[in-house]
Amino acid sequence: MLDIDFFNKKASVVAGDDLGILDLLRFLSNILLMKNGGLLLHASAILRNGVTYVFFGPSGSGKTTIAQLSEGKAVLNDETVAIRKTGGFYQAYATPFFGEFGRIDKNASAPIKAMFHINKDIVFGHEKLKGAQAAQELLCNIAIQVPEPVMVDSLLEAVTGLAKEVPCYSLYFKQDPSLWRYIDGFIE
């Protein structure tokens, strides 16, 4: 059971033994982000030259692999990334909810340069996603089941804005250090 007092910024939670503290924090973070027009995405985020590259997808799609292929760049997370519009830009934020990579390199945030719906493959490939398709893929990778209809609307607003303002690609990639060279070849 969850009772949130947004005005006083307090919440009380009654949960069973199967809910870990990280699950709880992730859930609460997501609720707060949604309330503020943001979202928590199943994604890895890499910080490079003052901007972030967000790679999203379900479990097994290669989020941790992307982090491992990003040597020399700051991994903000390899599993869960917070996204919110601040200062007129959609920004990706590091979170403590990392995956197999086991750490975050930097507790930071930065404007998102591009988003990639990732798929492991044996060759590199990409295609630009249209707005509605990008929004749909983003919705499918939100790191929470949305509990209330009013939040569905907030979430839809957030992914719509994101899809309209940030370029989104479907990226097919092989486990090879030339990943970033490939990305640099088509990102403006």
Added chain:
Amino acid sequence: MDLSNKRVKRNDAVAWRVIEAESLLVDPKTALIYPLNEVASRIWESLDGETTCTGIVEIIDREFEGDKKAVTAEVSGFIEELLSRNLAYLV
């Protein structure tokens, strides 16, 4: 079902947004996501509970290419689908 003179309205519980002329619908009850192409999106926008289905056929016929018979079948088929999924209802 002959919908010609019927009026149909979008289910207000369904969240939706138009993005670059296409739409995305989310039904909070089922958590299902429905992407709509440009034509379906325009039909969805026209389901205001006031325009008849014949009126919607005319809108689509005017704004998109295609013969009237095919447009009528497409509009009617799509609206029936929406009704069957409780995404819209007869007024």
